[in-house]
Amino acid sequence: MSKLKKALEKAKSEYPSIQLHTPEKREVTPIPVPGEPSVPRREVNVNYSNTKVRPVSHDQLRQNKIFALFSQEKVNDQIKTLRSQVLNKLKKLGANDFMITSANPGEGKTFTSINLGVSIAQELDKTVLIVDTDLKNPAKDHYDFAKDFFSVDVETGLADVLQGKVDLNDALINPGIDKLTILPGGTYLHNSSELLGSPQMERLVKDIRSRYKDRIVIFDAPAVLACSDPFQLTKFVKNVLFVVEEDKTTGDDLRKALKLLTDIEMIGMVLNKSRTN
Ligand SMILES: Nc1ncnc2c1ncn2[C@@H]1O[C@H](COP(=O)(O)OP(=O)(O)OP(=O)(O)O)[C@@H](O)[C@H]1O
Numbered sequence: 473m474s475k476l477k478k479a480l481e482k483a484k485s486e487y488p489s490i491q492l493h494t495p496e497k498r499e500v501t502p503i504p505v506p507g508e509p510s511v512p513r514r515e516v517n518v519n520y521s522n523t524k525v526r527p528v529s530h531d532q533l534r535q536n537k538i539f540a541l542f543s544q545e546k547v548n549d550q551i552k553t554l555r556s557q558v559l560n561k562l563k564k565l566g567a568n569d570f571m572i573t574s575a576n577p578g579e580g581k582t583f584t585s586i587n588l589g590v591s592i593a594q595e596l597d598k599t600v601l602i603v604d605t606d607l608k609n610p611a612k613d614h615y616d617f618a619k620d621f622f623s624v625d626v627e628t629g630l631a632d633v634l635q636g637k638v639d640l641n642d643a644l645i646n647p648g649i650d651k652l653t654i655l656p657g658g659t660y661l662h663n664s665s666e667l668l669g670s671p672q673m674e675r676l677v678k679d680i681r682s683r684y685k686d687r688i689v690i691f692d693a694p695a696v697l698a699c700s701d702p703f704q705l706t707k708f709v710k711n712v713l714f715v716v717e718e719d720k721t722t723g724d725d726l727r728k729a730l731k732l733l734t735d736i737e738m739i740g741m742v743l744n745k746s747r748t749n
């Protein structure tokens with residue numbers, strides 16, 4: 473048994489876990505398949521009446537791997553199982569927010585945050601806000617939350633809200649998906665760690681957590697072994713969903729990362745890009 477398998481088996485015995493597969497590469501269907509959910513281009517929640525709407529085409533969202541919108545994608549079933557597990561756990565905890573992190577960059581945190589968020593927004597009684605808390609100048613191979621997943625170019629976001637440069641309501645975006653709002657990261661920062669751990673962040677988290685009671689808030693965080701930012705976030709967001717990438721995250725990385733995450737509630741582990749059944 474590989475080191476990762478051992479570490480993972482141990483973690484899995486302690487926390488609920490789910491596998492997410494990588495769909496096989498195939499041509500993107502250019503025309504929406506009959507029976508597919510259409511992507512509504514309107515806001516449904518009157519509370520978001522001031523929210524900017526930036527609709528993205530159906531095909532683009534599929535290319536950007538927002539598979540939760542497409543029922544014929546096999547991974548959609550796994551995302552739905554993950555959704556049930558996470559919602560059950562949150563209900564037990566009486567919580568409506570959690571963060572997603574992993575040991576290293578590129579293991580699928582943003583993919584999971586967005587697909588899970590979109591899937592939760594499809595539940596009848598839930599609205600979702602996904603917050604990009606990756607505020608540092610990104611590595612070259614980093615996929616940007618707003619630009620690469622939602623194809624929206626934005627200049628302002630969480631970083632600007634925390635610095636008092638824009639109001640939260642002006643930074644929120646509805647990407648044309650029913651009941652889903654996103655808060656992009658905004659201007660890159662050198663002092664992201666300080667801002668994420670600041671009283672401004674604490675107030676913002678309290679505000680967005682309490683404003684709408686049926687809203688689930690997902691914080692897409694950076695990697696635990698890459699910088700101290702996720703730890704700043706755990707001061708205010710205690711529930712953590714942890715992503716492990718099959719064949720990439722090592723057992724040592726997993727152990728190190730879990731050891732560093734103290735004073736948190738681990739709500740589950742995701743084995744991402746899994747090829748085993
Ligand atoms: N299960 C999956 N199936 C297919 N593609 C995936 C899957 N998980 C992640 N990816 C793709 O892998 C790439 C990296 O994923 P992602 O951006 O979510 O990683 P990350 O952990 O957020 O990285 P970073 O630490 O740089 O923010 C993206 O192109 C994403 O679409």
Ligand SMILES: [Mg+2]
Nearest residue numbers: 581582606615
């Ligand atoms: Mg990311």
